[in-house]
Amino acid sequence: MSYNLLKGKKGIIFGALDEKSIAWKVAMRAKEEGAEFVLTNAPLAMRMGEINKLAEQCNAQIIPADATSVEDLENLFSKAQEILGGKLDFVLHSIGMSPNIRKGKTYGDLNYDWFMKTLDISALSFHKVMHVAEKQDAMNEWGSIVALSYIAAQRVFPDYTDMSQAKAVLESIARNYGYRLGRSKKIRVNTISQSPTKTTAGTGVGGFDAFYDYADKMSPLGNASAEACADYTITLFSDLTRYVTMQNLMHDGGFSSMGISEDIVEMISK
């Protein structure tokens, strides 16, 4: 159902890889709610070609950008404003990748060059995005910027290894840039801490199925789906949440408030 929440709003959506991606669902919902936007992803990720389908469905243009490259981001932000015919109202950062996780490295055996890459791709890129947006004065007043996080920023999930630190940095960047952009242009910056979700990035983490089921059994509402995450993101892009900023917002069916649930007790007692 559409509420026209984003009518007349323009934005950039990072990170739609395939139809399971959270960014993909956000793009579909943003279109439904009347937004116009540009899609972007790393040039390598585009080789799969899936994003072209989304672009067609959303009548959106694609501008490739490696989110770790300030030069690529400068090109992206200036072209996006040209294409959309003005400044932006929203940006979604839905980017995460750890070479250490990809190669199955444990926390005690991390490759430090890859650790730096994890931080650059999954956290510093968020700073770079806002840095370029600010330099180009690319956002309208009361704009909204959202990045996706995970509770491993606060709690220990052993297989999440260096991504835990990346998410902690990401959330800190949201607070610090949120202050800066709030003061200068009333732009809000938040992270959404999402339930485990069956996407390429999610299922790449060791033991994913176990912690997906664990979180589902712990949460009174069950795990939040990618579609539900998209709905929540749309509210943060809308004018209905203008005073929400510098927050890490839990979107996890209640998981983060739980100690233990009856379902888990039952499972363990068996």
Ligand SMILES: NC(=O)c1ccc[n+]([C@@H]2O[C@H](COP(=O)([O-])OP(=O)(O)OC[C@H]3O[C@@H](n4cnc5c(N)ncnc54)[C@H](O)[C@@H]3O)[C@@H](O)[C@H]2O)c1
């Ligand atoms: N899936 C989960 O369980 C889960 C839970 C909480 C948070 N998140 C977060 O949600 C976000 C989106 O992930 P997803 O689950 O939709 O998986 P996904 O694999 O569909 O999306 C990750 C995206 O990051 C992009 N990316 C990687 N390196 C990049 C670079 N250098 N420049 C630009 N883009 C790059 C990939 O191409 C891909 O589109 C990530 O930040 C992820 O950490 C996911």
